[in-house]
Amino acid sequence: MSLIDSLPRVRAPKLPRADGLIPWIVPLAIIVIWQLACVTGFVPARVLPAPTDVALAGWKLLLSGELIRNIWVSFWRASIGFLIGGAIGFAFGLANGLSQLSAKLTDTTLQMVRNIPHLALIPLVILWFGIDESAKLFLVALGVFFPIYLNTLHGIRTVDPQLIEMGRIYGMTDGELFRRVIFPGALPSIFVGLRFALGIMWLTLIVAETIAASSGLGYMAMQAREFMLIDVVVLSILIYALLGKLADSASRALERLTLSWHPAFQKH
Amino acid sequence: MQEVLRFRPLEAEAVAREDFAEEARQFRRSPDMPSRGLSLTIRGLRKSFGDNEVLRGIDLHIPAGQSVAIVGRSGCGKSTLLRLIAGLEKPTAGSIGFGEQARAEDIRVMFQEPRLLPWARVLSNVEVGLGRERSSADAQARAEKALVEVGLGDKRGQWPSVLSGGQKQRVALARALVSQPRVLAFDEPLGALDALTRISMQRLLERVWRDQGFTAILVTHDVSEAVALADRVLVIENGRIAHDFNVDIARPRERGSAELAALEGAILKNLLEGTEDTSDDL
Numbered sequence A: 001m002s003l004i005d006s007l008p009r010v011r012a013p014k015l016p017r018a019d020g021l022i023p024w025i026v027p028l029a030i031i032v033i034w035q036l037a038c039v040t041g042f043v044p045a046r047v048l049p050a051p052t053d054v055a056l057a058g059w060k061l062l063l064s065g066e067l068i069r070n071i072w073v074s075f076w077r078a079s080i081g082f083l084i085g086g087a088i089g090f091a092f093g094l095a096n097g098l099s100q101l102s103a104k105l106t107d108t109t110l111q112m113v114r115n116i117p118h119l120a121l122i123p124l125v126i127l128w129f130g131i132d133e134s135a136k137l138f139l140v141a142l143g144v145f146f147p148i149y150l151n152t153l154h155g156i157r158t159v160d161p162q163l164i165e166m167g168r169i170y171g172m173t174d175g176e177l178f179r180r181v182i183f184p185g186a187l188p189s190i191f192v193g194l195r196f197a198l199g200i201m202w203l204t205l206i207v208a209e210t211i212a213a214s215s216g217l218g219y220m221a222m223q224a225r226e227f228m229l230i231d232v233v234v235l236s237i238l239i240y241a242l243l244g245k246l247a248d249s250a251s252r253a254l255e256r257l258t259l260s261w262h263p264a265f266q267k268h
Numbered sequence B: 001m002q003e004v005l006r007f008r009p010l011e012a013e014a015v016a017r018e019d020f021a022e023e024a025r026q027f028r029r030s031p032d033m034p035s036r037g038l039s040l041t042i043r044g045l046r047k048s049f050g051d052n053e054v055l056r057g058i059d060l061h062i063p064a065g066q067s068v069a070i071v072g073r074s075g076c077g078k079s080t081l082l083r084l085i086a087g088l089e090k091p092t093a094g095s096i097g098f099g100e101q102a103r104a105e106d107i108r109v110m111f112q113e114p115r116l117l118p119w120a121r122v123l124s125n126v127e128v129g130l131g132r133e134r135s136s137a138d139a140q141a142r143a144e145k146a147l148v149e150v151g152l153g154d155k156r157g158q159w160p161s162v163l164s165g166g167q168k169q170r171v172a173l174a175r176a177l178v179s180q181p182r183v184l185a186f187d188e189p190l191g192a193l194d195a196l197t198r199i200s201m202q203r204l205l206e207r208v209w210r211d212q213g214f215t216a217i218l219v220t221h222d223v224s225e226a227v228a229l230a231d232r233v234l235v236i237e238n239g240r241i242a243h244d245f246n247v248d249i250a251r252p253r254e255r256g257s258a259e260l261a262a263l264e265g266a267i268l269k270n271l272l273e274g275t276e277d278t279s280d281d282l
Helices: A022-039 A051-064 A066-098 A100-114 A118-129 A133-157 A161-169 A174-211 A217-226 A230-258 B002-015 B078-085 B122-128 B131-135 B139-149 B165-177 B195-212 B223-229 B258-281
Strands: B040-049 B052-062 B067-071 B093-098 B107-110 B183-187 B215-219 B232-237 B240-246
Touching: A022 A051, A051 A066, A051 A230, A066 A100, A066 A133, A066 A174, A066 A217, A066 A230, A100 A133, A118 A133, A118 A174, A133 A174, A161 A174, A174 A217, A174 A230, A217 A230, B040 B078, B052 B078, B052 B240, B067 B078, B067 B223, B078 B183, B078 B215, B107 B165, B122 B139, B122 B165, B131 B139, B139 B165, B165 B195, B195 B215, B195 B223, B215 B223, B223 B232, B223 B258, B232 B258, B240 B258
Parallel strands: B067 B215, B067 B232, B107 B183, B183 B215
Antiparallel strands: B040 B052, B040 B093, B232 B240
16 A cells, blocks of 8 residues: 555545535525515615515415416517527528528628617517517517527538538538538537527517517516516516526527537536 | 559569568468459649649559558648549549449548547447448448447447547548448548557558558658558659659568668658759748
8 A cells, every 4th residue: 555545535525415506505695685685674675675575476476377477478479489580590590501692692681680789670660560469579589580590600601621521522412411510510509599599589578578568577567667566576577587597598408418429518 | 444454464463472471471462362452543633723733744553452652742742642532622634543433432531630520429420431321221230340440349339529539530440441442542641640659550550451452542741651551652742753662571561670761761862852952841
């Protein structure tokens, strides 16, 4: 037995099953401090209601079914708008990444449209669609379109040309080349676009619902403001945070599932 | 076709010599065990990129199953020649003909970079090499066999990113071998490897060439590698074949032997003399 073997080992302190909880320590601490600040009267209740009051407001809305209905409406709008905008953006990204002609034809136009802040279109959209569902779907789709388009295009353009040459040498057809080389190569970049798009999706939807809607989370918050129900306003904001986190976690899970080959996602 | 048939008997004569030691015999194919390789005939081959003429008239015949090393300084056109042979570029003038009708799967290239698909497991990377036969029933069995041949049978389920540089290059070799090519072109295949891995890879390349009998064309800047592996070393200068050496040394060749060193010295001397008048980018 050598000297080194006989030395006591330094071990990292073992936290029992705590790994999954660590990210939640900071949000929990914020809630605790917030509660203390409200209970002690440091923050007046008309500025910021205590977490318990917000939870109570949430419970009442849950019992009346209003909360679920509004979340569901917003979720539905977000998903449909995302699917429409994402699909169109993905299709344009593919077309312009794979075909020079298509890129020449449409890329300049798309870049011009991209530089218009899509929320600036709200007045126009209201004139076109009223405060109908289609107005919200249009705005979400438009907002989601660009990050998906740009990142799909970028992903395809940056696939290693040596791999494409390899695929051709080994007799891959165009379809196989796309399926086995180009698409998997572009996927990491497409996921970056997806996560950007999820953020923009919520942002657009909430703004659109706040300005022009008769249901949904944004509408719920605006109604609450009318009646000075500050606890419901805060509740809405917290729900946005949770939904955003949920969307991000979903896309991360999808990423881990499809990019398991990537060194960044391999278990050590 | 006619042309090539005339070369065949000559090649057979050259190989059919009786005076080999018994050990050397197994390293060279005898005429009654014909090579699977394709012979290759190049005539008046020229290639220009814009105004820059890279290859200025190459005439070359490579008998079936021979292993030929092409050496030269960087920019001499040796890689371009290999890319033309592999069909990756179109010649500006001249022709490249194979002894028989070659299928796409008959000619394979191995590059300096392994070019493995990072998102495919090792085994499916090897299956890529089957080309159009990829969907055949025995595809997986053939890929596994090729992996075993390069000594990586146990890595079939790994991602390429966890392999070492030498292992990746061996997977690339398995991918090139799996379709049982008749011409295998190597473009500096060991250029990015460390010295020890290089030597074991050289042995591996020599062994698979011996076992499978393909025609091997090896582009390298390493003259000692060329004389260790090849039957014949071509020196390319300014887009032409400047020298054509026969490496008449029995296999297995002992690295660092006086014979190899003498030949290496002679080739290097030629290379350096050739650069005297165009010593612009040394």
